[in-house]
Amino acid sequence: MNAAPIILGMSLKMYFGQRRTLDWCREVASAIARHPAVLEGRVELFLLPSFPLIAPAQEIFSTTPMRIGAQDLHWEDQGAFTGEVSGALLAEMGARYAEIGHAERRRLFGETDETVALKTAAALRNGLTPVLCVGETHQGSAEQAAQACLAQLESALTEAQRQGLHGEVILAYEPVWAIGAAESATPAFIAEVCDLLRTGLSNAGHRARIIYGGSAGPGLLSRIQDSADGLFLGRFAHDPRAFASILDEVQLR
Numbered sequence: 001m002n003a004a005p006i007i008l009g010m011s012l013k014m015y016f017g018q019r020r021t022l023d024w025c026r027e028v029a030s031a032i033a034r035h036p037a038v039l040e041g042r043v044e045l046f047l048l049p050s051f052p053l054i055a056p057a058q059e060i061f062s063t064t065p066m067r068i069g070a071q072d073l074h075w076e077d078q079g080a081f082t083g084e085v086s087g088a089l090l091a092e093m094g095a096r097y098a099e100i101g102h103a104e105r106r107r108l109f110g111e112t113d114e115t116v117a118l119k120t121a122a123a124l125r126n127g128l129t130p131v132l133c134v135g136e137t138h139q140g141s142a143e144q145a146a147q148a149c150l151a152q153l154e155s156a157l158t159e160a161q162r163q164g165l166h167g168e169v170i171l172a173y174e175p176v177w178a179i180g181a182a183e184s185a186t187p188a189f190i191a192e193v194c195d196l197l198r199t200g201l202s203n204a205g206h207r208a209r210i211i212y213g214g215s216a217g218p219g220l221l222s223r224i225q226d227s228a229d230g231l232f233l234g235r236f237a238h239d240p241r242a243f244a245s246i247l248d249e250v251q252l253r
């Protein structure tokens with residue numbers, strides 16, 4: 001048994017405008033304010049909205065344990081990087097998490113192993129918890145998936161290690177083939193990969209909690225929470241009631 005809280009993280013990606021984001025925040029804030037799993041400290045909650053909505057989301061959740069983070073950050077702390085947002089600014093705003101290396105950023109925006117490593121260092125340097133996305137591209141065996149994820153993790157940590165940076169990392173295991181799909185990977189597959197990841201992490205001397213993402217929604221957490229430390233939610237928590245119903249699945253660990 002493990003007394004650590006279950007993590008429920010949520011990325012809104014670029015799905016919602018301002019009004020819908022803030023409505024979602026208000027509804028979820030009211031649901032979590034009275035939820036036993038929250039009141040008893042059994043969950044760690046984070047939300048990653050679009051950059052301009054970080055501050056208003058923080059305001060709405062200010063009396064709740066929901067922490068706010070960013071979906072990306074730049075690897076430098078300041079300078080001539082038009083359009084970018086630094087970890088230093090995010091930390092100054094009170095953000096607590098920074099998502100790094102999501103498959104969409106790799107596929108659509110040229111994110112590479114090198115930029116992921118630089119961004120992981122930038123997050124740790126600024127006291128932000130990296131939500132480091134890893135995952136295999138094609139559906140195969142659990143061993144192949146874990147091997148791909150551990151290689152991505154090792155590569156992502158190289159720059160932080162070189163700079164002597166430490167801090168907690170949340171490993172978001174997201175099989176690329178399960179992102180934006182009709183269904184998540186199966187609970188058995190997720191559990192197998194998470195168990196292999198845990199062994200791999202411990203053999204390599206790393207400490208990271210592991211959350212699963214990729215079409216995760218209501219009904220999944222109760223089937224994987226012995227192996228995974230939580231979920232990284234997307235579309236299937238767009239309905240605030242779905243988010244609240246996932247909270248109902250959080251069991252005593």
Ligand SMILES: O=C(CO)COP(=O)(O)O
Nearest residue numbers: 179180214215216234235
């Ligand atoms: O990428 C994800 C979370 O960041 C998962 O997104 P979906 O749950 O919408 O597939």
